[in-house]
Amino acid sequence: METLNALLAGFAVALTPHNLLWCLVGCTLGTAVGVLPGVGPALTVALLLPATAKLDPTGALIMFAGIYYGGMFGGSTTSILLNTPGESASIVTAIEGNLMAKRGRAGPALATSAIGSFIAGTIATLLLTVMAPIVVEFALKFGPAEYFALMVLAFTTVSGVLGASALRGFTSLFLGLAIGLVGIDALSAQPRFTLGIAELLDGIDVVVVAVGLFAVGETLYVAAYEPRLTETMEKMRGSVWMTAEDWKRSWKPWLRGTAVGFPFGSIPAGGAEIPTFLSYAIEKKLSPHPEEFGKGAIEGVAGPEAANNASSTGSLVPLLTLGLPTSATAAIILAAFQQYGLQPGPQLFENSPQLVWGLIASLYIGNVMLLVLNLPLVGIWVRLLAIPRPLLYGGILVFATLGAYGLRQSWFDLLLLYLIGLLGFLMRRYDFPVAPVIVGLILGPLSEQQYRRALSISQGDMTVFVSHPISATLLALSLAVVFGPWVWRRLRS
Amino acid sequence: MKAGELLIGIGTAGLGLFLAAQTYALPDAPGYAHVGPRLFPGLIAAGVIACGVLLAREAAGGGFRKLPGGERARLDWRGFGWISAGALAHMALIGSIGFIAASSLLFFAAARGFGSTRPLRDAVVAIILSGAVFIVFTQALGLSLPSGLPPPKG
Numbered sequence: 001m002e003t004l005n006a007l008l009a010g011f012a013v014a015l016t017p018h019n020l021l022w023c024l025v026g027c028t029l030g031t032a033v034g035v036l037p038g039v040g041p042a043l044t045v046a047l048l049l050p051a052t053a054k055l056d057p058t059g060a061l062i063m064f065a066g067i068y069y070g071g072m073f074g075g076s077t078t079s080i081l082l083n084t085p086g087e088s089a090s091i092v093t094a095i096e097g098n099l100m101a102k103r104g105r106a107g108p109a110l111a112t113s114a115i116g117s118f119i120a121g122t123i124a125t126l127l128l129t130v131m132a133p134i135v136v137e138f139a140l141k142f143g144p145a146e147y148f149a150l151m152v153l154a155f156t157t158v159s160g161v162l163g164a165s166a167l168r169g170f171t172s173l174f175l176g177l178a179i180g181l182v183g184i185d186a187l188s189a190q191p192r193f194t195l196g197i198a199e200l201l202d203g204i205d206v207v208v209v210a211v212g213l214f215a216v217g218e219t220l221y222v223a224a225y226e227p228r229l230t231e232t233m234e235k236m237r238g239s240v241w242m243t244a245e246d247w248k249r250s251w252k253p254w255l256r257g258t259a260v261g262f263p264f265g266s267i268p269a270g271g272a273e274i275p276t277f278l279s280y281a282i283e284k285k286l287s288p289h290p291e292e293f294g295k296g297a298i299e300g301v302a303g304p305e306a307a308n309n310a311s312s313t314g315s316l317v318p319l320l321t322l323g324l325p326t327s328a329t330a331a332i333i334l335a336a337f338q339q340y341g342l343q344p345g346p347q348l349f350e351n352s353p354q355l356v357w358g359l360i361a362s363l364y365i366g367n368v369m370l371l372v373l374n375l376p377l378v379g380i381w382v383r384l385l386a387i388p389r390p391l392l393y394g395g396i397l398v399f400a401t402l403g404a405y406g407l408r409q410s411w412f413d414l415l416l417l418y419l420i421g422l423l424g425f426l427m428r429r430y431d432f433p434v435a436p437v438i439v440g441l442i443l444g445p446l447s448e449q450q451y452r453r454a455l456s457i458s459q460g461d462m463t464v465f466v467s468h469p470i471s472a473t474l475l476a477l478s479l480a481v482v483f484g485p486w487v488w489r490r491l492r493s
Numbered sequence: 494m495k496a497g498e499l500l501i502g503i504g505t506a507g508l509g510l511f512l513a514a515q516t517y518a519l520p521d522a523p524g525y526a527h528v529g530p531r532l533f534p535g536l537i538a539a540g541v542i543a544c545g546v547l548l549a550r551e552a553a554g555g556g557f558r559k560l561p562g563g564e565r566a567r568l569d570w571r572g573f574g575w576i577s578a579g580a581l582a583h584m585a586l587i588g589s590i591g592f593i594a595a596s597s598l599l600f601f602a603a604a605r606g607f608g609s610t611r612p613l614r615d616a617v618v619a620i621i622l623s624g625a626v627f628i629v630f631t632q633a634l635g636l637s638l639p640s641g642l643p644p645p646k647g
Contacts, residue, residue: 051634164559167551171505171544177537178512188530193515216580223572223606390609391618394600397576398622401583401599402592406636414584421580430501431560448533 003133010357014365019062023362026063027369030070034077035381037084038218038396041071042328042438046210047399049336050406057340058355062362064336065316068329069121069363072272072309073370076113077381080106080301081234089272089308092280096293096300101234103296108242110378112250112298113305115242118371120258120306124313125363127262132349132360135321139346144453145464147322149471149478151447154324156478159436161274166485168432175423176440179204186445187452199412206335208404209441210328212417213434215400217424219393224425233385240378250302253283257306264307265314265326272311272327279307313363320344320356323446328435331442498552506545512538575606591641596623 013019033039045064052060075090080097093113100109142150159169182193183203194200242250257279264275283303284293293300318324323344325331337344342352349356374381404417427434458464466472516534551557579602587595600619601612609615630636 051630051636054635164561165557167544167547168557170540171548174509174537174540174544175505178508178541181512181534181537185530190520190530192519192530192534193512219603220573220576223576223603224568224570227569227572227606227608388609390604390607390615393607394603394615394619395622397579397603398596398600398626401580401587401596402626402630402638405587405592406630406638409637409639411584411588414580414587418577418580418584426501430498430557444537451533 003129006133006353006357007129007361009354010359010361011364013058013354013358014062014361018056019059019358019362020365022059022063023066023366024369026066027070027366027373028066029063030067031074031370031373031381032384033067034071034074035384036387036392037078037082038222038392040214040329041067042210042332043214043400044071045329045332045336046207046214047403049207049332049339050403052336053339057337057342058358060340061333061336061355061359062366064333065359065362066366066369068333069309069312069366070370070373071329072312073114073117073374074381075308076117076301076305077110077374077378078385080109080113081382082232082385089276089312090305091273092276092304093301093308095280096297098234099294099296100298100301101296105296105298106234107240108246108298109296109301111240111242111375112246112302114371114374114378116250116254116257116302116306117309117374118367119254120261120310121313121367121370122364123255123258124262124265124310125360125367127266128313128317128363129360131266131317132321132356135317136346136349139322142322142346142470143468144450144457145468145471146474148447148450148454149465149474150322150324151443151450153474153478153481154318154326154443155436155440155447156481158326158439159433160481164431166482168430169436172427172432172434173436173440176209176437177444179209179437180441180444186449197412199410204416204441205407205413206332206438206441207407208413208416209420210332210438211400211403212420213424213427213437214328215396216417216421217428217434219396219400220421220425221428222389222393225429233382240375246298249289249298252286253279253299253303254306256282256286257303258310260303261307261310262314265311266317272308272315275307275311276304279303316363320348320359321346323348325439325442328438331435331438335442495552495556498557499549502545502547502549502552504545505548506542509538509541509543509545512541572606572608575602579603579606588639589641592638593620593623593627594641596626 014023029044030041033041033044044067072089076093076097078084079090079094080101083094083098097109097113100106155173159173160166182200184190184201185192191201260279260282261272261275265272280300280303283299284290287293287297287299289297315326315330318326319330319334323334325334334344342348401414401417404413407413424434454464455462465475512534516531516538519531519534548557579599582602583595583599586598597616597619600622601615604615627638631638
């Protein structure tokens with residue numbers, strides 16, 4: 001009952017014309033950047049941080065959330081028509097979706113992914129609404145030791161579970177943690193790792209790091225390795241509407257995809273890739289037409305698309321209730337909260353219920369907007385794919401430098417942006433994941449705070465982390481994530 | 494043995510050693526709680542060194558694990574060079590020639606880097622985009638960007 005009242009109050013916030021407009025802007029931008037290859041929601045939110053510092057936090061965060069899940073909707077369009085996933089979470093969609101498009105069934109493929117995303121997003125938002133107050137209740141009992149352990153778990157899952165190599169994931173994580181150290185130490189007020197450069201006293205801004213890695217690094221990589229790559233775009237032929245048969249074959253995968261995606265998003269296991277692969281495997285197994293897989297089976301689009309949307313909404317549970325980001329975009333949205341002096345977590349639900357519940361209510365509205373934006377209006381987004389690559393990447397660089405320069409109008413940030421871009425180029429070349437850098441950078445300083453707080457409460461007694469049952473469990477889980485696969489291999493051989 | 498990968502491993506370990514040296518140089522003033530400012534950075538430095546060593550070991554023993562397969566095209570230094578030159582020129586010039594001119598230059602250079610064969614089109618799009626971005630971000634969003642015009646007299 002309490003939750004329902006809070007949600008209704010949230011709708012009162014989200015339905016003001018002002019906030020509806022921000023929601024629409026966010027969903028539109030999100031769809032656009034989801035469609036465009038080379039740009040994603042993490043980059044877009046980072047670029048907008050300096051320009052939105054003076055806006056009303058509720059409106060700005062509603063827009064950022066719209067960009068976040070709008071990107072998931074838009075990414076599927078690119079995967080289906082171009083076979084180049086606009087987003088890592090739509091890699092699987094590209095498999096069957098593009099084959100459907102090749103067989104002239106681009107319309108139903110787009111429709112099943114848009115409707116599936118809508119259904120998954122709405123169910124996941126309902127689950128978020130129900131679960132958030134429960135997690136908050138639980139999290140109120142957490143002390144610094146528990147928070148520190150929780151962050152360690154997030155670090156290990158984001159770095160160790162995703163990607164091809166846990167070692168490269170952890171290298172990325174430690175790099176992000178190291179970048180996060182630069183600046184003035186919050187507790188001792190001493191400058192550290194600044195090399196005596198005055199510009200580094202404030203630390204290295206997340207905008208510069210995210211934009212450098214995602215935009216500059218990516219552009220350098222594409223220019224160096226595939227400057228003249230030409231992609232063939234599948235034509236949209238026939239109707240975008242699904243036949244009765246398509247509906248019959250889609251609804252179960254939608255629900256199953258949601259069931260797989262939401263839990264993966266909401267435990268700090270991060271990323272929407274794993275649930276999409278899982279959903280694809282499940283659908284392949286359960287389909288009455290397994291022979292169609294590999295030739296364009298609609299179940300192979302419906303399931304994974306629902307899974308990635310449910311998982312991205314699910315990842316708002318740890319973000320809002322615990323302040324724990326489990327993906328690069330979530331980490332940057334956390335930075336957006338910090339920009340307004342807000343810290344997501346149980347206290348946010350108590351101190352700013354208007355903002356949190358307004359944000360949650362906006363998710364319901366945004367899902368409806370996205371369905372309209374993506375289904376009848378899909379033709380507009382398809383045109384974005386026709387932008388020639390020299391112009392697309394030229395534009396990306398203009399916005400990237402604008403984002404870094406907009407912070408404090410300093411050429412130093414542009415130099416830093418280029419250097420981090422070079423780092424991003426190398427990381428891309430040698431397949432180091434980027435998300436752990438961003439999560440480490442944002443969560444590193446917070447985890448250091450909790451670490452020191454826990455130790456001051458225990459008067460320097462390190463056993464505090466293992467004597468509290470919750471933190472001990474979380475740390476044990478982290479150890480299992482790091483060493484589990486290695487032990488498993490040893491045991492098998 | 495992969496030279497590039499080995500260099501990355503060694504570079505990472507080197508960065509870790511540098512962090513460790515910087516950490517050691519921090520003034521150590523343990524508070525009443527015995528948690529000095531060195532502890533956390535020290536842990537991170539150790540982590541970076543460990544990752545660097547393990548990466549170098551992988552590189553020396555047959556290369557990084559599970560790199561994405563497939564033949565990679567040869568590195569095209571032209572594309573890389575155009576974009577680097579554009580970014581550095583933009584950095585050096587934005588204060589003096591202003592946002593619109595510097596961004597147009599960067600856009601044009603990037604288009605060259607991607608092998609565009611239509612310089613006129615690129616230049617026109619560059620100027621229109623930079624101009625539009627300048628107006629939207631300074632007027633609507635209140636960001637301050639250098640116009641490149643001399644400051645008004647008086």
